[in-house]
Amino acid sequence: MVATKGFKYPDRELYDWVLNELHKRNINNETIGEIAYDMQHQYLPHLTVEDFGAQLDEVLKKREVLNILATGFALDNLAQDGLLPEPLQSIVANDSGVFGVDEGLSLSLSQLYGSIAVTNYGFTDKDKPGIAAQLDNSNGQVNTFADDLALALASAVIGRCGHGSKLNLEEDPVEDKTINDEFSELKFVINGKEVEPQGDLVYFAKPIKSDRKLPNWDLNKFVHDLGKAIDDSRELADRLEEEFNHDYYVNLEVGMDDESTWQLVIELLDNKMKLVDVINIDVDHFLDYVYLEVDSLSEFVDTPQMIAQFVFEHDLYPYPEDSNDLEEADDEDNELDMSEMTKALAAITPLFMEHFNSLIKSGSLDSLIDMLSDKEDNRKDDANE
Secondary structure, eight states: OOOOTTOOOOHHHHHHHHHHHHHHTTOSHHHHHHHHHHHHTTTOTTOOHHHHHHHHHHHTTOHHHHHHHHHHHHHHHHHHTTOSOTTHHHHHHTTOTTTOHHHHHHHHHHGGGHHHHHHHHHHHHHHOOHHHHHHHTOTTSOOTTHHHHHHHHHHHHHHHHHHOSOOOOOSSOOOOTTHHHHTTTOOOEETTEEOOOOSSSOEEEOOOSOOOOOTTOOHHHHHHHHHHHHHHOSHHHHHHHHHTTTSSEEEEEEEEOTTSOEEEEEEEEOTTOOEEEEEEEEHHHHHHTOOOOOSTTOOEEEHHHHHHHHHHHTTOOOOOOOHHHHHHHHHHHHOOOHHHHHHHHHHHHHHHHHHHHHHHHHTHHHHHHHHHHHHHHHHHHHHHO
């Protein structure tokens, strides 16, 4: 495969389109969570439907998952409108049992999450539980790929839960049991008064030195809110320009990098709108930096202030050249070269003297001298009066 030079992957457009297609088919955290719970509650009894369903948000952060979902949903849509070429149109529209491409595509999604996901996909594909059965039996609607993709998403969720947490190699880890109680009822408080965030921007408190994590921390929701604030207006970019002391113009964008990590991209442009530098911030890293203080003395700041503070504290900001240095450089450029001036005077003096002598010989200077003398006498008389 040869990458197209200069092509920027449309992560935001792809993500939003897939979410819309999932919504149209009622594939969501609840319906996927129900399938995963029915399959795994005997092995993971401490997890609820909501716990399983919450993992869907993490599954949808992978670009490979979005690509597979988009391809399957697009083929279903084309078959629904009769736009596939024959005989493929008839095969897909009738969900032929020997077609197998729909299962193959969904299996490739499951394989992203290990053997647990693969085996569970194979088992559920036979019984078609939950939302998969509804999609499979929907009359008049082509869901040849969608029913299998729903099962693949459930298997991916099971894979994430089944593999458990990351390895803990710390000796005698100390668990902070006060976190959930302390942050159970978070409120926005300024000077002792509860307030509501204003506008489209998400509000945070100043960062604190702590390893505490907020419960139910929703990265995808923050990415969505941040992207919406950027797309709806230039308010966020304008506010960030203020925080950057108007050193640069700012363009903002939220997208995924090659590692499927959400990033905030800050483009800095000079007064000729020429790109000077690009700042890339991993959004999850940014959120790890932000915590909420709930006491009455908390000092709250909004999103552009928090972004600017993050950029400055992590030394990501390219400061412009000192204006004084620029002025000194200009002065040096404009400084006269005395040797050149001497040469110029030497060249022009003979010409000036020749012209001056000709005026004397012609008497042209006499009338000018008399006129100046009369004006001087008049000024003296006025002064005596």
